[in-house]
Amino acid sequence: MAPRTLYDKIWDDHVVHQAEDGTCLLYIDRHLVHEVTSPQAFEGLRMTGRKVRAPEKTIAVPDHNVPTTQGRENPAQMPEESRIQVAALDKNAKDFGINYYPVTDVRQGIVHIVGPEQGWTLPGMTVVCGDSHTATHGAFGALAHGIGTSEVEHVLATQTLIQKKSKNMKVEITGSLRPGVTAKDITLSVIGATGTAGGTGYVIEYCGQAIRELSMEGRMTVCNMAIEGGARAGLIAPDEKTFAYVMGRPHAPKGAKWEAALAYWKTLFTDEGAHFDKVVTIRGEDIAPVVTWGTSPEDVLPITGVVPAPESFTGGKVDAAKRSLDYMGLQPGQKLTDIAIDTVFIGSCTNGRIEDLRAAAEILKGKKIKVKRAMVVPGSGLVRAQAEEEGLAQIFIDAGFEWRLAGCSMCLAMNPDQLQPGERCAATSNRNFEGRQGRGGRTHLMSPAMAAAAAITGHLTDVRELMGETV
């Protein structure tokens, strides 16, 4: 057999049927469901009298709408429309007999954090969800991507998806990262280099020493934003770190099944000589802590930089950059570190895991915030509990942060956690689109350590200075 990429291997093992024109029916191992993109899909099943084909492979959790303040199990806390959506998910999970973590369950959280945490996500699987950040699960060497509501309905009814194969793209990060540089800086820097459409039509495999050196949490951060680079999915080949993370999780295989799984998982790597249609290589040493300055995730610069002039771009990007700067209230030539911050948001499926909270707490220890408000929203109830046990929660609270319950929160501001017009936020989430965190809100994306640094200085800050590193 010709040498194959990791993507080729997972794909080949899931093809149910292939039509002459190459359109495939792909089997889906895990289907994650949340309250915003699923109601119309369940409604479709009811209207056609169809059932969920594999309820045991379907996992639902409310996360996008839910309030993150105490007492949220009281429905009166939620606006009417949110309450209807969450109630619809409650009912659909029950009626169709699928796995469910309601808001009252300590395991509830952002769907992309709950899946790996509970051991639903395993290497070599196909994982889909009606949410573009499903790419997160690629960190385990699973082929994971977002789908629309019609496809949610299709997967519920058939446990398959109609797909054409994407092309293979390799993103290699060589060498090691410098101190103060994190997985978030890798993923933002890749998008900065390739643009938000650079990955369109591809599945990316991230590889290289700097990727191998990341923890599973860091790898999830990298894959999470594959979609911001336009790719269908991001993948990282599983290794000992992956197996150690998975072992013992509630839904991970045990005993003889574990041994069989492990033997299979060890075959999940790109063969020597396999073909990639596009290759991008970045030196790990060259990556600096970065922030976004505009309203597209590709608007990335090292924190040591200045706001660019729109004329420095070409084509349609000139007007887009003008519009961005106007929206963001920034002037070309302004130093990024001079940009004052009102609000800090630490959380989301990009950076709401325990390691992210540790990194932020490390910077905040014994300090006080100089911004108007700051909040930490752990990615799941279990992350929250662990952070409390490790004493991180107290560090956040002492610094002046609000310590919230798990959910998507201000990542997309569908719940009451929103920015006011003109309010400027240092955020660890993944999208800086206009209005993303609230109408007129201004978002700068960055790593948890960088967000923590901004919190204690009141402006965008090079975290390395606080760490005593020379730049």
Added chain:
Amino acid sequence: MDKFTTLTGVAAPMPLVNIDTDMIIPKQFLKTIQRSGLGKNLFDEMRYTQDGKEIPDFVLNQPAYRNAQIIVAGDNFGCGSSREHAPWALLDFGIRCVISTSFADIFFNNCFKNGILPVVLPQEAVDHLMDDARKGANARITVDLESQTVTASDGTSFKFEVDAFKKHCLLNGLDDIGLTLEKASAIDSFEAKNAALRPWA
């Protein structure tokens, strides 16, 4: 799903690049549990002021484009989230076709599931159609899926590529799920084989 065969209509020019799904339908409108009714909030934050008044400059508020059925857009249209509310909102407004040099992957797929045709054309062709669209209601663009052509008001015609299966489904208004369920026995045998090969999954 409604069939798509040919369409002749007014095209609205939206040259901005990277028009994302948050612009197409902001998240405060995702709280519906229905597919219909989103058209009035299409491009909400570009189309209305904070207190709900129309912004006259916005293209779809201009008299010539109020009944547009086509959008000619800048690169990478539909990037961002997987929300199918984006094509639902376009459809509910009356848009059946979007023309651009490139689309984000999930949005592109979602269009086909809802009877909207996303047409990819090279830059020169999109520039030509953009200029045509700028002429307003008198310049009508024709899209013919069968022959895979877009024809500008001056008669210039551009050929586009489309996946054969997606074309077939769109021309006939076919429901994917029904088609897949015809292959139920292939799914059954895959599951049986898989249970032996990867019992942990």
